[in-house]
Amino acid sequence: MESPELYIEALVFASEQSIRVEEIMYCLQASFERDFSIDEVTESLANIKDKYTNENLAIELVYLNNGYQFLTKKNYHPVISLLQLQRSKKKLSQAALETLAIIAYKQPVTKTDVEQIRGVNCDYSIQKLLEKELIAINGKSEALGKPILYGTSPLFMDYFGINTIEELPHIKELTDNSTSIGEQQE
Incomplete structure (x- = not known):
């Protein structure tokens, strides 16, 4: 060779x-x-x-x-986006996207922590994210009952085109100040 x-x-x-x-x-x-x-x-x-x-x-x-x-x-x-739109049946639900965002930004995080932030049960969303391999189990918490800790997976990194979690946009970058009322003071 x-x-x-x-x-x-x-x-x-x-x-x-x-x-x-x-x-x-x-x-x-x-x-x-x-x-x-x-x-x-x-x-x-x-x-x-x-x-x-x-x-x-x-x-x-x-x-x-x-x-x-x-x-x-x-x-x-653009042409790949059309294919992905056509296959949108496999798209994540709004609940799953919210759950994924919480896990990505707060990891490692327990299901209870995610549910406290969202205010609803997240069993189904977490199960779907695990099936799609966008999140992974990262161990167990030292808290009472030793709940499972979740974090993003390597597939999440591939899917979003990032090398590290630090490359995720900061919350300040995502907010739109054009809808605020009154003048902002510096």
Whole structure:
């Protein structure tokens, strides 16, 4: 085997989520019974990334959530949005979106904490978010009864195109001051 690039490209393509360099190295080493250096793998990834900068290709290699993934280039997003609208049956409900937002911003958080913020039972929403793998169980709280702690999953990071939770918009960025009454003082 001369260059691992085609194998790495196949691994990234076959991965449903972003794939880390360590995972790529493990797969290559197990398959070819030889050591692969991080430099060798990252150089191959850089070559693959360069290969997909071609204007005639609709996808690109993107570093996301501490790994690599093939994604559609931004100029094709409008047509992809139409496909996603067509498949909107799988869309999250308003309740699930609210629950997901609370978990994302307050994690690690218990179901009781989420319910106190929302003011309603969240069993169904949390179950759906777990099924869709947008949240994950992050252990148990030290509180009475040791309730389960929830947090966002790697799929959440992939879905929203972020590497860390710190990249989520701050609440101040999301508020619209145009509907406020009176003058604001600084």
